[in-house]
Amino acid sequence: MFSPRVVSLVPRTGPRRFMSTASKLTTVEVNDKTGIATLTMCRPPVNGQNLELLLDIKSSIKEIENDSSRGLIITSASPKVFCAGLDILEMHKPDQQRLRAVWTELQNVWCALYGISMPTAAAINGHAPAGGCLLATACEYRVMVPDCRIGLNETQLGIIAPKWLVSGFLNILPKRVAERALTQSRLFTTDEALQEGLIDEIANSKEEAVEKCAAFIGTFSKVNPVARALTKLQFRAENLRQFHKEREQDVENFLSLVNRPEVQKGIGAYLEGLKKKKANKQ
Numbered sequence: 001m002f003s004p005r006v007v008s009l010v011p012r013t014g015p016r017r018f019m020s021t022a023s024k025l026t027t028v029e030v031n032d033k034t035g036i037a038t039l040t041m042c043r044p045p046v047n048g049q050n051l052e053l054l055l056d057i058k059s060s061i062k063e064i065e066n067d068s069s070r071g072l073i074i075t076s077a078s079p080k081v082f083c084a085g086l087d088i089l090e091m092h093k094p095d096q097q098r099l100r101a102v103w104t105e106l107q108n109v110w111c112a113l114y115g116i117s118m119p120t121a122a123a124i125n126g127h128a129p130a131g132g133c134l135l136a137t138a139c140e141y142r143v144m145v146p147d148c149r150i151g152l153n154e155t156q157l158g159i160i161a162p163k164w165l166v167s168g169f170l171n172i173l174p175k176r177v178a179e180r181a182l183t184q185s186r187l188f189t190t191d192e193a194l195q196e197g198l199i200d201e202i203a204n205s206k207e208e209a210v211e212k213c214a215a216f217i218g219t220f221s222k223v224n225p226v227a228r229a230l231t232k233l234q235f236r237a238e239n240l241r242q243f244h245k246e247r248e249q250d251v252e253n254f255l256s257l258v259n260r261p262e263v264q265k266g267i268g269a270y271l272e273g274l275k276k277k278k279a280n281k282q
């Protein structure tokens with residue numbers, strides 16, 4: 001199904017090669033036969049998006065872009081969680097400079113992934129709430145394993161997902177479904193996500209999810225890549241334009257929202273809830 005493509009940067013010594021990554025929080029593996037790069041998030045236990053993980057995801061996306069890979073698949077090294085969203089510890093009693101940097105880098109990651117011209121797909125091998133859903137919906141295709149949850153549950157923490165963050169969601173879901181899901185903080189099960197069109201396929205394992213993502217990317221093998229890229233960007237340009245217009249104000253809005261005493265109280269209670277849940281499991 002795939003027409004093998006020559007990747008010129010590295011000698012052909014085997015079917016796979018690894019790119020250098022800024023730290024160990026992500027890895028990038030390029031399949032030399034297909035030319036598809038797989039970006040794996042590796043911040044145990046749940047890939048909480050702290051500043052360092054966000055910086056690493058961004059630089060891995062840029063590396064893949066500069067290497068002119070044939071496509072990008074994003075997935076996770078964690079067995080049960082694709083990505084648990086923003087690291088809540090970054091938002092609780094925050095260091096102001098760091099909080100500003102975290103939000104700016106979340107914006108940068110979204111912008112890099114949403115606006116990249118090559119085909120993208122998410123192999124969602126576990127739960128994907130909030131910032132995890134953001135990564136998945138910035139991609140063009142999503143394959144998820146059974147019995148997991150995905151969605152934008154920000155209102156549960158007392159925070160409001162801004163327009164740019166919701167725009168990927170709105171590319172996929174009807175406005176009415178999106179509005180209800182956001183206001184209810186709804187996390188869709190794998191089956192519900194498939195039914196609503198939030199994901200495209202279900203796979204029984206991470207390996208199968210990655211294969212299905214690669215098969216999706218392979219469907220473009222006979223399409224002119226420049227025409228494909230420009231067509232994709234044409235669909236996404238308006239959201240990106242709007243985002244760039246508002247991004248600085250958006251950082252200020254986020255900071256002022258997170259610093260509100262009642263929001264801090266809510267985030268603290270949410271963290272406690274997570275810890276209690278874990279204690280009850282033991």
Ligand SMILES: CCCCC/C=C/C(=O)SCCNC(=O)CCNC(=O)[C@H](O)C(C)(C)COP(=O)(O)OP(=O)(O)OC[C@H]1O[C@@H](n2cnc3c(N)ncnc32)[C@H](O)[C@@H]1OP(=O)(O)O
Binds near residue numbers: 045085089129130154
């Ligand atoms: C303007 C605002 C827009 C905001 C945009 C984005 C916002 C966000 O992303 S906010 C973050 C929202 N995320 C969540 O609500 C997810 C919370 N986590 C979970 O629901 C679950 O952890 C899970 C479903 C992702 C995984 O469940 P499970 O496998 O059962 O693992 P545990 O719940 O036991 O968690 C293990 C460990 O990890 C800690 N943890 C989980 N999520 C986070 C997180 N987002 N940030 C920081 N830490 C997290 C959890 O507390 C456990 O910690 P320990 O007890 O210390 O082991």
